Amino acid sequence: MMQAGDVLSGDARDDLLAAKDLTKTFGGLAAVKNVSFSVSAKAIKAIIGPNGAGKTTLYDLLTGIYLPDEGNVLFQGREIVGLATHEITALGVARTFQTIRLFTGMTVMENVMVGLHHRTKTGFVKSALRVPSGLREEAWMREESLRILDIVGLEMQAESLAGSLPFGQQRLLEVARALATAPRVLLLDEPASGLNAYETRELGGIIYRIRDMGVTVILVEHDMGLVMRISDEVLVLDYGEIIAEGTPEEVSADARVIEAYLGSEID
Amino acid sequence: MDGKSNPTKGGGVSPGTRLAELVKRNRAVIVFGVFILLLPLWAEHIYKGISIDILFIMRLVGVFTIAAVGLNLLMGYAGQVSLGQGAFFGIGAYTSALLTVRAGFPVWLGIALAIAISAAFGLLVAPVLRLKGHYLAMATLGLAIIVFVFLREMTWLTFGNDGVRNIPELALPFTHITGFDLPFIKEKLQRPELYFQFYFIWVVAIVVLALCANLVRSRVGRSMRALHQSEVAAEAMGVNVSAQKIKVFVLSAALGGLAGGIYANLQGYIDPNMFSITLSISILTMVVIGGMESIWGAVAGAAVITFLPKFVEAIPKWVGDAPKWLERYSNYEGIVFGLILILTMVFMPSGITRGLSDMFRYRRSPFMNPFRRKAVE
Secondary structure (H helix, E strand, O other): OOOHHHHHOHHHHOEEEEEEEEEEEEOOEEEEEEEEEEEEOOOEEEEEOOOOOOHHHHHHHHOOOOOOOEEEEEEOOEEOOOOOHHHHHHHOEEEOOOOOOOOOOOEHHHHHHHHOHHHOOOOHHHHHHOOHHHHHHHHHHHHHHHHHHHHHOOHHHOOOEHHHOOHHHHHHHHHHHHHOOOOOEEEEEOOOOOOOHHHHHHHHHHHHHHHHOOOEEEEEOOOHHHHHHHOOEEEEEEOOEEEEEEOHHHHHHOHHHHHHHHOOOOO | OOOOOOOOOOOOOOHHHHHHHHHHHOHHHHHHHHHHHHHHHHHHHHHHHHOOOHHHHHHHHHHHHHHHHHHHHHHHHOOOOOOOHHHHHHHHHHHHHHHHHOOOOOHHHHHHHHHHHHHHHHHHHHHHHHOOHHHHHHHHHHHHHHHHHHHHHOHHHHOHHHOEOOOOOOOOOOHHHHOOOOHHHHHHOOOHHHHHHHHHHHHHHHHHHHHHHHHHOOHHHHHHHHHHHOHHHHHHOOOOHHHHHHHHHHHHHHHHHHHHHHHHHHHOOEOHHHHOHHHHHHHHHHHHHHOOOOHHHHHHHHHHHHHHHHHHHHHHHHHOOOOHHHHOHHHHHHHHHHHHHHHHHHHOOOHHHHHHHHHHHHOOOOOOOOOOOOOOO
């Protein structure tokens, strides 16, 4: 058991989000094994690795969807393992999903407004009675969601049904919805998958804009062009373990990374 | 009706505009309220002609509307299929009946406690919400069966199959002020108590409908619809999914209890067989054919399901001698409901209300053709 003093001491304090020795096994198979890493504020960190390397499982551990078998997660020096997902979101860790999970039957704006849920508080009684404070909050939610939609360039589609958007815009809406939770750390899960080259470039710009707003971005991505262009640091996972970590240049020159991606050279 | 007004409209409007906005927003409630207010004027005139006592039946429609709108919040909006609404209805009915008959409580207090006890029971069984989909439907079905058996077997409390008799009639705390006791009204109306019950029930029902319509258009309503579509995503967006589900479940139970409480005092007599699983299935049918995710669908569904048997009963009176099978309608009513349920699911999955409003708004057929080949998939 860690002492509170330990948690706050050392480098954990400077890091916004830190994972320590995270391990998660499914039926004897380690999906994530002894993974430790940290991100400092306002950085863009990419997590790459072949399919099945444990990237999405790592996200699920960070956001409280799974409990790790071992290890812990510190957010702003506070241990967050064991908290419910919605509590972790409220603290400031938001995510998007690899397989798009929009509320397809709701409008674009309503999707973003759900992201504002924990920042607002009008409950059942006040909502049913439409008390003035609730109406003011509702008006604020509309303004705020339009402001957020503007960041990803979807404000013109605010009244469209989320499910009717083209695929690329659905990805952007996922980002907007996560941004609405006012995160300190935003975990993006393959945001560029299914996007064309133009859309991917736009996405890069949006990620920069989000970082400039003071949000740390962690990015699981297969599009190496995007990863190498925008990340400050890259973490490479293979079979649930970290095999390399460093700047994009360092990582792309790493022999083990090349092996993991291209297979070992024939002697 | 769907509250999708211009998002840029904010505060700083004149009182006149605000009133106009209020009327516009609540136009469905207002139109329906006027319809209910004026209904006795024509309903009483055609009663003799069509042999259907519209006013009499509309009281029941109001009661079932309340129960159905509660279930629609849970099932239509929050996506938690429940076959147990009849249980809460039954608990509400028995609470009100037993408290008024055995303990001599005033009717209004009996109904208030019917809401409270049903809600409390809802909270007690709320852990079933951990189940999903069919499992939840099965568990709530089990709940309905258990409650039914308890009502029948706990004879020391509920009188068992003998039922509860002489339940006091619906009355407001200060009946003399309502004016229905006044002699000139009694002379004017042949059935003053029927009028009172009709208006009482519909005032309650319209208030419930208006509150629920507000609720579903709010932050809370959005979180319900969100967790319906993806619990994982809703949770990741900061919605406390399990707490939210419990709250909706308890609200749904409370509305079931309110409907049951009114029902007991309306009927004057209840027995356990009124609250068997058939009731739960009827209420579910009301929600589905009226339209999931539709507050007004509850009214339409309750009206169709409640009027249908009365309509069939009236047919022999119109045509003289009707075929035998028509007279035995009540024996196979369940089959008819089941058939309606299936046909609605297949041809009008979004329900009557949505189907008809789409027909008027977009001028398209309210029916779906499920057999049409789709371009994709």
